[in-house]
Amino acid sequence: MILVENLTKRFEDVFAVRDLDLSIPAGEVFAFLGPNGAGKTTTIKILTGLIRPTQGRAVLGGFDIQKNAFEAKKLIGYIPDHPYVYEKLTGREFFTFIGDLFGVPKELREEKFEHYFKLFGLLGATDKLIQNYSHGMRQKLVMSVSLMHDPSIIVVDEPMVGLDPQSALVVKRLFREKAREGAAVFLSTHTLSVAEEVADRIGLINRGKLIFLGTLEEMRKTTQKDGNLEELFLELTGREISSESR
Amino acid sequence: MKLSTLRIIFDAKHRIVNNYIRDMKSHIWIHALMGLGVVIFLVGGGTGFFFVLFDFLLSDNLQPFGGLLLNHLIGMIFLAFFSMLVFSNIIITLSTTYISRELDFYMSLPIRYRDLFLVKLVESIIYSSWAFTILVLPIFMAYGASNKVPFLFYPLSAILVVPFMIFPAALGAIITMLVSAYLPARKTRLLSFFLAAGAIIATVVTVRILGFRRIFSLSDVKDFNQIMGFLNVGNDPVLPNYWFTQGLIAAGMGKWKEWFYWFCVLFSSALMFMQVCWWLVPRLYYRGWCLARETSSQGSVSGRFSILTRLDRLLKFLPSRARALVSKDIKTFWRDPAQWTQIIILFGLLFIYIGNLRSASRYTGAINIFLPRWQTLLSFFNLGATCFILSIITTRFIYPMLSLEGKQFWAVGLAPMDRCYIVWEKYWLSAITALVSAEIMMVFSNYILKVELLMRMVSTVTVFIMTFGLTSLSVGLGAISPDFREDNPARIANGFGGTMNVVLSLIYTGVVISFEIFPIYLDALGRRPLSSWPLKLAVPYVGAFILVNAVTIVLPMKIGLARWRKLEM
Numbered sequence: 067m068i069l070v071e072n073l074t075k076r077f078e079d080v081f082a083v084r085d086l087d088l089s090i091p092a093g094e095v096f097a098f099l100g101p102n103g104a105g106k107t108t109t110i111k112i113l114t115g116l117i118r119p120t121q122g123r124a125v126l127g128g129f130d131i132q133k134n135a136f137e138a139k140k141l142i143g144y145i146p147d148h149p150y151v152y153e154k155l156t157g158r159e160f161f162t163f164i165g166d167l168f169g170v171p172k173e174l175r176e177e178k179f180e181h182y183f184k185l186f187g188l189l190g191a192t193d194k195l196i197q198n199y200s201h202g203m204r205q206k207l208v209m210s211v212s213l214m215h216d217p218s219i220i221v222v223d224e225p226m227v228g229l230d231p232q233s234a235l236v237v238k239r240l241f242r243e244k245a246r247e248g249a250a251v252f253l254s255t256h257t258l259s260v261a262e263e264v265a266d267r268i269g270l271i272n273r274g275k276l277i278f279l280g281t282l283e284e285m286r287k288t289t290q291k292d293g294n295l296e297e298l299f300l301e302l303t304g305r306e307i308s309s310e311s312r
Numbered sequence: 313m314k315l316s317t318l319r320i321i322f323d324a325k326h327r328i329v330n331n332y333i334r335d336m337k338s339h340i341w342i343h344a345l346m347g348l349g350v351v352i353f354l355v356g357g358g359t360g361f362f363f364v365l366f367d368f369l370l371s372d373n374l375q376p377f378g379g380l381l382l383n384h385l386i387g388m389i390f391l392a393f394f395s396m397l398v399f400s401n402i403i404i405t406l407s408t409t410y411i412s413r414e415l416d417f418y419m420s421l422p423i424r425y426r427d428l429f430l431v432k433l434v435e436s437i438i439y440s441s442w443a444f445t446i447l448v449l450p451i452f453m454a455y456g457a458s459n460k461v462p463f464l465f466y467p468l469s470a471i472l473v474v475p476f477m478i479f480p481a482a483l484g485a486i487i488t489m490l491v492s493a494y495l496p497a498r499k500t501r502l503l504s505f506f507l508a509a510g511a512i513i514a515t516v517v518t519v520r521i522l523g524f525r526r527i528f529s530l531s532d533v534k535d536f537n538q539i540m541g542f543l544n545v546g547n548d549p550v551l552p553n554y555w556f557t558q559g560l561i562a563a564g565m566g567k568w569k570e571w572f573y574w575f576c577v578l579f580s581s582a583l584m585f586m587q588v589c590w591w592l593v594p595r596l597y598y599r600g601w602c603l604a605r606e607t608s609s610q611g612s613v614s615g616r617f618s619i620l621t622r623l624d625r626l627l628k629f630l631p632s633r634a635r636a637l638v639s640k641d642i643k644t645f646w647r648d649p650a651q652w653t654q655i656i657i658l659f660g661l662l663f664i665y666i667g668n669l670r671s672a673s674r675y676t677g678a679i680n681i682f683l684p685r686w687q688t689l690l691s692f693f694n695l696g697a698t699c700f701i702l703s704i705i706t707t708r709f710i711y712p713m714l715s716l717e718g719k720q721f722w723a724v725g726l727a728p729m730d731r732c733y734i735v736w737e738k739y740w741l742s743a744i745t746a747l748v749s750a751e752i753m754m755v756f757s758n759y760i761l762k763v764e765l766l767m768r769m770v771s772t773v774t775v776f777i778m779t780f781g782l783t784s785l786s787v788g789l790g791a792i793s794p795d796f797r798e799d800n801p802a803r804i805a806n807g808f809g810g811t812m813n814v815v816l817s818l819i820y821t822g823v824v825i826s827f828e829i830f831p832i833y834l835d836a837l838g839r840r841p842l843s844s845w846p847l848k849l850a851v852p853y854v855g856a857f858i859l860v861n862a863v864t865i866v867l868p869m870k871i872g873l874a875r876w877r878k879l880e881m
Contacts, residue, residue, distance in 0.1 A: 077606060114420045118602045135598075139422040150417035153797070154328040154335070166320040167421055195331060197797060 067092045067219055067250035068113065072122035075108050075274075082108040084274040086122070090267075092218065095241055095251040097265035099258070101303055105274040106254045107147070110223050113252065114144050126219050140168070143217030147224040149208040153197035157188060157207050160196060161214065168215040175214065182210035185236060201228035209237065213244070220244060220251045226260055238264050262295040272303050317427040322434075342808070346815055351446060358450030359457075366458035383547075383561055386451070390553035393447065394480055397440055401484025404436045409485070409597075410492055410604040419601070429485075429593045437481045444477060452560075461564040468563040468571055475575070475582040476556050482585035489592050492600035552578060633729050637737040641713070655705070688836035691763040692829050695754070695771045696821065699778055702750050703817035710742040710786035711813045712804035714876070718796025732873050735791050739869065743783040750775045766835075770828060778824060781864040782817050788868025789813045791876040820864050827857045 070088040074081065083105040090096045100106050111117040113124050115131045115138070124131045129138035152160060158179070165175040183189050186206035191199060199207065205228050213220070220241070226234050241251050241264050255261055261268060268285060270278040278285060286292055289301045369378040369385070409415070409432040418428050452469050455461070547554050559574030623642060627635045717724055717734060724734060754775045758768045793809040804810060831853075834840040845853075 116416060116419055116602075117606065118599075136422050136424055139420065142420075144420045146416075146420070150413055152324065152328055154331045155324065156331070159324070159327050159331075163320065163324040164421075166323075167317065167423065195335065 067094075067127060068096075068252055069125040070109075070113070070122070071125075073109070073112060073119050073124060074121040075105075075112060075117065076120040081274045083112070083119075083271075086271075086274075086276055088269060088276070088279070090250045090252060092248050092250050093245050094266045095245045095253060095264050097261035097268045098252060098254040098271065099256075099261060099268060099299060100271040104271045106271060107223060109271070110221055110252070110254055113221055114142060115139065140215075141218050143212040143215070143220045145209055145212045145220070145222040145225055147227065149204065151196050151204055151208065154195060156193045156195055157183070157199070158192045160207065161211055164211040165214055170215050178214045179210075182213065185240075186210060186233065202230060202233065205229060206233060209240075213240075216247075218249050220249050220253075222251065222253045222255075224255055225253065226255060226257045234260070258295045258299055268295075270299065270302055278302055317423050318431060321431050346811055350815060354446055355449050355453075358447075359453045362450050362454030363457055366454050370458050383557065386455070386560065387547040387553055387557040389451065390476075390556050391551065393444065394476070394551075394553050397444060397477065397480035398484050398487075400440050400443075401436050401481045402488050404439050405432070405485050405488040406492070408432050408435055408439075409488070410601055415601065416605075425597050426590060426593045429589070429597055433481055433485055433589070436485070437477055440481065441477055444473075448473065455560070455564065459564050462566045464566075464568075465563045468568075468575075469560055472556055472559045472563075472571075472575055472578065475578040476552065478582040479552050479578070479585060482582065482589050485589050486585065486592060489589075489596045489600060492604060493596040494603075552581065555581075633727070633733060634737055637724075637734065638741055641738075641741060645709075655709070688763075688767060688833055689829075691758065691761055691767045691771060692825060692833070694757050694761065695774060696825050698750055698753050698757070698775060699782075699821040699825070700818070701753075702746060702775075702779065702782055703814060703821055706742070706746065706782045706786040707810055707814040707817060708805045709801070710738070710746070710783060711790045711810050712801040713738045713742070714787070714790040715794040715796060715798060715804045716801060718794060719799055721796070731879075732876060735787060735869075735873055735876050738790075739783060739787045742787060743780055746783055747776065747779040750779055767832070770832060774824065774828065777861050777865075778821065781820055781824075781861055784865045784867075784869045785817055785820065786813055788870075788872035789816075791872030792868075794879070820860075823860055824857070827853075827860070 068088065068090040070086055073083055073086040075083040086105075086109065088096075098106055098109065108117065112119050113126065113131065115135045118132060126138045127141040129141070131138045152163075155163065161179050161183075162175065165178075170178070183192060186209070188203060188206055188210070191203060196204065196207065205225070209225070222241075225237055229237060238260060241253065245251050245266070253261070253265065262282065265282075267281055268278065269276055270285075278288065280288070282295060282298075285295075285298045285302070289298050291298060291301055293301075366382055368374070369382040371378065374381075409429065415428075452466065456465050547557070555574050555577045559571050559578065562568075562570035562574060623639045624635060627638055630638060714735065751772065754771050755768075758771060763771075789809055789812060795804050795807060795809070798804050798807070805813075831840070831842060831845065835842045
């Protein structure tokens, strides 16, 4: 579903992403982890066509995001870390707007509207202007609109920021459900417990390079430690730092 | 039914406008009335001015040359409008189609680049059209009234405006696309300087080469053909302003077939440029947009613009808190191209205006016959223009300053200092910057115009006082009604508070100049020297003048500070 080959992004003298190779099949939740400035968001922006790679390619659902952007984007549901929303639209109007852009039929759109707004507890704010929504409510609204058209590829950047524990649980279950339905979920997060709970595989990037790719079990074998993801993460990234400083 | 992308986006924008208006509640009527008042004032005043000019040119004793001169003059006016529209569309396209944050949202959606570009192009046309409409309406109405045109002239002229606005929008978009595909967004500053400088140099060179100045000197002009030759620059048949002018003239004379011909010429040419745009978009737009995003988000600024990096040392004389706030404000302003490109345009216009003053000041013979001591009037006009620009600048840049602190208030507001410290910092930074700029313009233009000593003193002191008054209005009103939700200074300035600010600033400018012009012009004409004014008239007159200024300088700040202290974030 998501194929990344030899992906490199260079900004002047800095390699934000270097020689990244990934393959994420349908039905998998893939957690993409790394320290701040590691290259996670750059990778996501290349996957969604917001940045051009210096080298390599990203293929989503069989479409190269650079050459067939329109076809690829129809398959993607993108949930950014700082989503842009029209504050002078109501939640319902924004949902309708995105639904029309994705060509979601009216009946299906209304069904999805009821489903997601109920799921996220937004029914009470349906006809309020988005400018009056809290950060968490906006995040939930963006998730609703991004999943409305049943994308086969879901790209998420920091989904948990601003969510209350109940909503966080809903979101985690939702990603697992979507994967069961056949979607490929590409999830970038600093909340390691989320990755630990929902991810089938984990990719760890540091300073633009992929330093680990595999399951949590494989990560334990690699590090020869039995701890949780946080401990393994710190072990691997710390190891990277100390090997570079030698 | 599958809706087109354009219709979906415009429907959403329409809803946004409706919700915005509904959200304004009671303010909307005041806002609308004030806006309408300003428009009526500008259009009415402009119509009156042009009517007097056109009627003079069409008077019997100037025929048959007056009519010809009028048509050529209109051609030149629309050439200037066309150039302004191209330039403003370049700036608007750059910000709405390349830099706007909204584009991150659209670019992640399945929207074809052509559709997105078209949406933005239509937005560009709408943004530039309202100002153009206000400029062109007085000319239509004055032309119609002085030529006694048939009624159909008005709707047909309005129809001609449509392709005349599409043409420069498409041309501006093409230029922006071509440049942005190869010149990254960081170079926007450089690009804007070159564009503005290029426009000014082109204007100055054109004026000099064609020898327009000689029109004003009766001794230099050999015959009427020479004058017409000078004016031909606005009447080249390959230029769109020529087609527009011919269409206008045809509509005024009731020649409908001829009007239709010129309409087709304009429309087909505008369509051709749109076609070029359409062809370029899939090839250049995404590339330019990516380049704009990549270079604007990367790169260290240390070591560049060494004045900025040494700012803290240059401001050492200030207390540390003031130094921190001033340094932050200067750096954030300089690093935001969307802010200072508009200052370039404003000062560019002022520079051209001063260049024209220089030309006009040499050729006084003809004008003195109609208007004795016209230099005195012109120096008041100059003073008014400087204060007008100052009003626009204070509204556009100073008024939003406190609102923009809203998002940073978690840091600035929680710092160990009196809240009002921020307000005073904005006030003094703005006042000193505005004062230096305005006084330089005033002294320089007085020197060029060779105004007499009294007027030099009056204008210099007036600008000094009014700078503090206008700054007080902008900072005070900004503190009274800040908009912390908005982070776009243009939107803040265009809101209700900003509109109030510009109207009050213009009223203040008008009142102060009215106070001065009456006694000083009478003195200049020799009809009533200033020293002949009896004390019982002079004292209240001067007292009222001082009161108006004192109230404007003190009251907005007093109320603003009181409100700011009580503000809840």
